[in-house]
Amino acid sequence: ETGVTQTPRHLVMGMTNKKSLKCEQHLGHNAMYWYKQSAKKPLELMFVYSLEERVENNSVPSRFSPECPNSSHLFLHLHTLQPEDSALYLCASSQVRQAGELFFGEGSRLTVL
Amino acid sequence: SQELEQSPQSLIVQEGKNLTINCTSSKTLYGLYWYKQKYGEGLIFLMMLQKGGEEKSHEKITAKLDEKKQQSSLHITASQPSHAGIYLCGAGISNDYKLSFGAGTTVTVRA
Numbered sequence: 170e171t172g173v174t175q176t177p178r179h180l181v182m183g184m185t186n187k188k189s190l191k192c193e194q195h196l197g198h199n200a201m202y203w204y205k206q207s208a209k210k211p212l213e214l215m216f217v218y219s220l221e222e223r224v225e226n227n228s229v230p231s232r233f234s235p236e237c238p239n240s241s242h243l244f245l246h247l248h249t250l251q252p253e254d255s256a257l258y259l260c261a262s263s264q265v266r267q268a269g270e271l272f273f274g275e276g277s278r279l280t281v282l
Numbered sequence: 283s284q285e286l287e288q289s290p291q292s293l294i295v296q297e298g299k300n301l302t303i304n305c306t307s308s309k310t311l312y313g314l315y316w317y318k319q320k321y322g323e324g325l326i327f328l329m330m331l332q333k334g335g336e337e338k339s340h341e342k343i344t345a346k347l348d349e350k351k352q353q354s355s356l357h358i359t360a361s362q363p364s365h366a367g368i369y370l371c372g373a374g375i376s377n378d379y380k381l382s383f384g385a386g387t388t389v390t391v392r393a
Contacts, residue, residue: 173324175324209385210385211286211382211383211384211385211386212370212372212383214380214381217380225380257322259324259325261324261325269313269315269330269372269373269374269381270315270327270330271325271327271372271381272327273317273324273325273326274324275323275324276322276323276324278322
């Protein structure tokens with residue numbers, strides 16, 4: 170069982186759909202992250218949760234809504250997305266918030282039509 | 283402008299040859315991290331460098347940190363097909379927990 174698991178791996182949705190991405194970590198970590206990776210661009214930090222509290226919202230549009238019900242699970246709820254939101258969404262976790270050693274999931278490839 | 287610049291953007295190397303990737307910061311570094319990513323997958327942590335002049339090696343991969351130059355290099359010796367992928371540097375640019383990442387260097391190893 171991998172340390173950080175993301176589902177689904179691939180998602181195609183229309184601009185009016187509502188969908189969610191799920192992330193689960195089995196490492197006992199206290200911090201979880203959502204990153205967006207677009208082609209030829211650096212990873213963009215979207216949200217950070219530490220001990221289930223959101224500590225970072227990096228100017229992300231409200232059409233992205235995170236949820237962290239417990240320290241092992243992280244969701245990214247998607248609604249009314251735009252085609253430019255198509256990207257690889259990566260979840261990561263770390264033992265504590267101040268850490269550079271992140272453990273990443275394999276990502277959810279999102280395509281918005 | 284990007285805070286972390288990686289060069290080259292991509293490179294192709296013959297199996298068995300060496301290669302070097304550079305990561306340069308426009309700001310003071312608070313820790314430098316190297317990751318590897320296979321296309322469309324997650325990142326795998328390789329190494330962390332925290333002190334100027336620090337050098338670490340793992341198998342055939344060596345990373346160095348030149349703090350004065352705000353630069354790090356990743357060197358692969360005698361490359362193998364398993365070294366193919368995207369290498370990303372991440373760094374603490376401000377003195378908080380956030381990591382900034384470079385855009386990545388795509389490495390192709392030809393047999």
